[in-house]
Amino acid sequence: MVDDEANIVAALRRLLRRDGYTLLSAGSGEEGLALLATQAVDVILSDQRMPGMSGVEFLRQAKILRPDTVRLVLSGYTELQSITNAINEGAIFKFLTKPWDDEQLRANIAEAFSFKRLADENRRLSTQLREANAQLERMLADKQGQIVRERRTMGVLHELLQVLPWPLLGVDEAGMVVAANAQLENLLGSAAALLGGDSDAVLPAALARFAAGGGDDETVLALCGADYRVLRRQLGERSGAAGKLLILLPEGKCDG
Known part of the structure; x- marks a missing residue:
């Protein structure tokens, strides 16, 4: 006053x-x-x-x-x-x-x-909103950086899969083919026809049945006129990945 x-x-x-x-x-x-x-x-x-x-x-x-x-x-x-x-x-x-x-x-x-x-x-409330927006911007920047890093990592892994000498196959938990390298393409056909397809529809029946199994296992399958020792490895134990990786080790020469 x-x-x-x-x-x-x-x-x-x-x-x-x-x-x-x-x-x-x-x-x-x-x-x-x-x-x-x-x-x-x-x-x-x-x-x-x-x-x-x-x-x-x-x-x-x-x-x-x-x-x-x-x-x-x-x-x-x-x-x-x-x-x-x-x-x-x-x-x-x-x-x-x-x-x-x-x-x-x-x-x-x-x-x-x-x-x-x-x-x-x-x-x-305006101060809280500004702080929340600033925090969100930081989180988005961190997420964007993480996405960029993961893309680079995926690029390296993709190149690595292509230069490995064995056919490699990735199947997700729903049975969809999510990865196939050049060696697998040479064995089974175009990778474009494999990727995104249901394993039961695009893979040989014996390989599809083995891919549908659970846990780590191995078997010998006759594919393309040759025997392959197929290793199945369950993913997700050390990461958030879900699905299976199959490695096909030839036990004899494939005649195509």
């Missing part, structure tokens, strides 16, 4: 103390600014016509010093233009007149505190 008349400040104290506020007072705009420099407040109620600094000018400076405060003018003098300008600038929340009605003044002060709580909550 800022007013150069001590009796006004005393009357305001008597009226507002019943509402449980912590009340601070100053006798001039300069004293009010000095108080605000060291004390955070929620609502400012200032007289308009005071010696030296007017209430409007005090509230303009108070807005700069404490932008989150809710600022009201209480005055018996209606300097309409200066008060209108201050309201348009956001320096003043409301203009109240003297003499005041006690209950109406209390209601206006309560409304100012409600406005302050709402503004504080909006700022809190």
